[in-house]
Amino acid sequence: MDEVKVATTKLVQNYVRDTPSSLKLIDAYMVYILLTGIIQFVYVVIAGTFPNNAFLAGFISTVASFILAANLRIQSNPKNASQFKTTSPER
Amino acid sequence: MALAWVASASSSLTGSRALVLLDSLDDTDSYSSFLKDLEDRHYRLSIEEVGSEIKLSKNDERNFDHLLLLTKLKSYPKGLTAKGFIEFVADGGNLLIAASPDMGTPLRELAREFDVEFDDRQTTVLDHFHYDTKLGAEKHDAIVVPASTNVLNNEHIIPQAQVAGQSILFRGIAHSVNPTNPLLTSVLWAPNEAYSWETVNLSEPAKQGPLTMMAGKDISLASVMQARNNARVAFVGSTEMLSDRFFDAQPEPISVSGAETTTTTTKNANRAFVAELTKWTFQEKGVVEVRNVHHHKVGEDLAPAHYRIKENMTYTIEMSVFHDDEWHPLIADDVQLELIMLDPYIRKTLDRIDGGEGSTLGIYTTTVQLPDQYGVFKFTVNYKRLGLTYIESITTVGIHPLRHDQYPRFISQAKPYYTSAASMAVGFLVFSFIYLWGGLDSSAKTTKKA
Structure with missing residues (x-):
């Protein structure tokens, strides 16, 4: 149990210290999208699928946003820079 | 003008021209009361012998509206076969068939076409407990049938009020109706103790043929059929039942209690029974017509070009029934509306509204919410009841889905x-x-x- 605690603490410390703040922003954005999607999914299970198209619109918009954010994070991660040589630094 | 004349001339909605077929014109006298009753009800009777040439139709038009076979029909009239009689009925003509134990094969064949099977040749309905002491003393073949228990209780065909407590005198052949045929019904059946047996060679049983045993209530004495085109056919197992002799006789049935047998007298219901039977057969009563069908959205008056799913709508049907020379409102509590697209989506009993004093319309209405299903629907009233004209009223209506901006x-x-x-x-x-x-x-x- 202690090892897990130590590992977690170290993970968090390293994340806070080493991750560029732009990536932290993307992470925060993705967590927000993830929560929105989960809440909708729980809601549809409880309330039923009646306006099914509205549910699909709401849920798929979160999925799409999540995928775009994930792509942005991969491309702007300095560790992956070698794979995206043509990408401009603004990204 | 001509139609109005026909309607006023006869009590029957089919028409007034009736053809009576007899074995010989001499028989006319023995049916004088029966024929007079018909004439009093404004029928124009043509009385012919079976042997003469009969034309039931000319240029595909019926020559007669009603046909009465009071004959053994040993052979078909010239130029006529069972098919000719069937076509007469298919063409809307009404038919009364009276049989007797010595009926001919053609008549048997004709009855078979209508799912009515007469018993074997020379058999007679016998009843040792209900025979008439005057007419059937020898063979116990003239039986006295209590009308209260052995007449079908249907107010449209033979109202109980006309015959209750009286007796019907019958001497003739048994027949059976196919119980799976919904168009056919027995209206008079034999008492429980009756049976059908060969009456020739009674003293020499060895000479009697093999017999199919019919007994009790299985023996139909009179039955009726209403074909799908609403033409009506009646079968009576006894020509004598229609004769003056049986009309006027005072039934004296034997009554058995223990070892003692006594005779009583009851009132003769033959005339009343036959009158009601012929009234029904010749479309003088129990004829239903749909007068009007309305349907509209709730809150509107006119039928729309189409409905939208789940709308509330009101359906009204007005029906009249003919009896006693007049149209009357049809009174029933089991008229149902069905909304059908392949399957019935809604089936609902209609409520009757009182049409007011003097109205001849039985008004039935209901309000329903249309199903959540679009397509071409039929609003159907399928009302088929024993003794009444078959009613099938179909109104085709489109039900549309919501438009894109109506969700x-x-x-x-x-x-x-x-x-x-x-x-x-x-x-x-x-x-x-x-x-x-x-x-x-x-x-x-x-x-x-x-």
């Missing part, structure tokens, strides 16, 4: 989804703004540090 919008249940979609849009803008101009660490620097 509900901003459903409260869907608000979380709307919020989510909107927050994704706003979130994307806020994120982009901060990401691009938020003065965040350049990623390259951080990499170097690490």
Whole structure:
């Protein structure tokens, strides 16, 4: 149990210290999208699928946003820079 | 003008021309009361011998509206076969068939076409407990049938009030009706103790043929059929039942109690029974017509070109029934409306509205919510009851789905989804703004540090 605690603490410390703040922003954005999607999914299970198209619109918009954010994070991660040589630094 | 004349001339809705077929014109006298009753009800009778040439139709038009076979029909009349009689009925003509134990094969064949099977040749309905002491003393073949228990209780065919407590005198042959045939019904059946047996060679049983045994209530003495085209056919197992002799006789049935037998007298119901039977057969009563069918949306008066799913609508049907020379409102509590598209989607009993004093319309109405299903629907009233004309009223109506702009919008249940979609849009803008101009660490620097 202690090892897990130590590992977690170290993970968090390293994340806070080493991750560029732009990536932290993307992470925060993705967590927000993830929560929105989960809440909708729980809601549809409880309330039923009646306006099914509205549910699909709401849920798929979160999925799409999540995928775009994930792509942005991969491309702007300095560790992956070698794979995206043509990408401009603004990204 | 001609139609009005026909309607006023006869009590029957089919018409007044009746053909009576007899074995010989001499028989006319023995049926004088029966024939006079018909003439009093404004029938124009043509009386012919079976041997003469009979033309039931000319140029595909019926020559007669009603046909009465009071004959053994040993052979078909010239130029006529069973098919000719069937076509007469198929053409809307009404038919009365009276049989007797010595009936001919053609008559048997004809009855068989209508799913009515007469018993073997020379058999007679016998009853040792209900025979008439005057007419049937020798063979116990003239039986006295109590009308209260052995006449079908159907007010449209033979109202109990006309015959209750009286007796019907019968001497003739048994027949059976196919119980699986819904068009055919027995209206008079034999008492429980009766049976059908060969009456020739009674003293020499060895000479009697093999007999199919019919007994009790299985023996039909009179039965009726209403064909799908609403033409009516009646079968009576006894020509004598229609004769003056049986009309006027005072039935004296034997009554057995223990070892003692006594005779009583009852009132003769033959004339009343035959009158009601012929009234029904010749379309003088129990004829139903649909007068009007209305349907409209609730709150409107006129039928729309089409309905929309789940709309509330009102359906009304007006029906009249003919009896006693007049149209009357049809009174029933089991008229149902069905909304059918291949399957019935809605089936609902209609409520009767009182049409007011003197109205001849039985008005039935109901309000229903249309199903959540679009397509071409039939509003059907399928009312087929024993003794009444078969009614099948079909109104075809289209039910449309909602138009694109008729669906509900901003459903409260869907608000979380709307919020989510909107927050994704706003979130994307806020994120982009901060990401691009938020003065965040350049990623390259951080990499170097690490």
